[in-house]
Amino acid sequence: MSKVTDLVEKLAEPILDDMGLELVDIEYVKEGKNWFLRLFIDKETGVDIEECGLVSERLSAQLDEMDPIPHNYFLEVSSPGAERPLKKEKDFVKAIGKMIHINTYEPIDGNKSIEGRLIALDNEILTIEMKEKTRIKKIELPLNKVSKARLAVEF
Template identity: 65%
Template sequence: MSKINELVETLVTPILDDLDLELVEVEFAKEGSNWFLRVFIDKEAGVDIEECGIVSERLSEKLDELDPIQQNYFLEVSSPGAERPLKKERDFLKAIGKNVYIKTYEPIDGMKEFEGILESYDGITLGVAVKIKTRKKNVTIPKEKVAKARLAVSFS
């Protein structure tokens, strides 16, 4: 994690705690010629635009005070959306029984991408029920081999 991400996480955490919100992810990225500082927040019932506005305003004040980022950037505070990333232990535990997309660093059973129902997570491995054509296959994925994981919207 970059120093900017760590600093923003430190600054935004007390703001979120005060509002009973959860930090999902901080991202500082260049897109084209512009820099974006994105802060994704959530809570059990989902966040609304008013909560995003409050967090944005309070965080912006803190960032203006410290001025830790040299580049000009756009601050965006939003919900992670329906395809929320799974990063922390509790994210995986809350996702049990839900449809997920997982990409691995190296192939497992000849595949690097899996979409299916997360059936189990023990902190070390993920058990995913993947549908391949008309049959269901249970795949065990070591957590250390997960490059990317997120909830996945299913249209079936």
């Protein structure tokens, strides 16, 4: 993580804890000429626009006071949505039984992109059930081989 995202995480955590919310992810990116600082927050029952607005106001006040970012940026606070990223081990534990999409650093069974139902996480090994033509296939994947992961929408 960058220094900016590390600092923002430290500032946001007490605000989110106070409101019973969870920090899912932070992005600090340049898109075109503009910089964006994005926080993705959640809770068991989902977040609403008022909660996002309140977090934005409280965090913005702290950022204005500290002024750690040397240029203009847009602060956005939102829900991670249905395809929520899975970053931490606890995110994978919560996702057991759900459909997930994973990208890997290197091919696993010839694929760097895997989609299936997360069955288990034991000793940092993910067990995923995938449909392969007419059969169900289970694969085991070390957590450290995952470059990116998110929940997948089920149809």
